[in-house]
Amino acid sequence: QKEVEQNSGPLSVPEGAIASLNCTYSDRGSQSFFWYRQYSGKSPELIMSIYSNGDKEDGRFTAQLNKASQYVSLLIRDSQPSDSATYLCAVKTGDDYKLSFGAGTTVTVRA
């Protein structure tokens, strides 16, 4: 079992809709969770960090964490064509500073 798993996608949503991305992780002791956005040909960019159960909102992005169920999700509200990218889920596992990354979910927002 991979440490971090994401819906493989691709996910296609109409402009203005909500895009919902899911991520599950295997290490029950994980405490830190991150979402990165990666445009084609570019490097990953950190967009959200979440450490506590519940929701965290930042603009049109909402991260949701449920440690009991071992999943973290990302909602993109009012999706725009500029949100078209691959979204990577990352989880800090173990006692060191390493992150484990999911394979990513590609989102396409159609006008």
Added chain:
Amino acid sequence: DAGITQSPRHKVTETGTPVTLRCHQTENHRYMYWYRQDPGHGLRLIHYSYGVKDTDKGEVSDGYSVSRSKTEDFLLTLESATSSQTSVYFCAISGPSLAGGPYEQYFGPGTRLTVT
């Protein structure tokens, strides 16, 4: 890119030749990482460093070595490049900062390496 540069940005080399990629940061962060990214595999950690002269292996370290003689520089060396090392290589940094937590990683722009 959070004060991180990588050089070169693109390189084509022949099988069997040594290659060194450089990551340079101006953030004074303690931790530095080298990843490779390939279709279908996502980001995979090659090596990381937790301080000057302190390095450790990641999940795909075979065929790679690293060195860190200064806080700001982290070098990745392919001793004898093979075609399977054709990939995009990303450097990342992390460490306590005013803006974020110590585990947040920030990535450099990447190096596209082709081994022919």
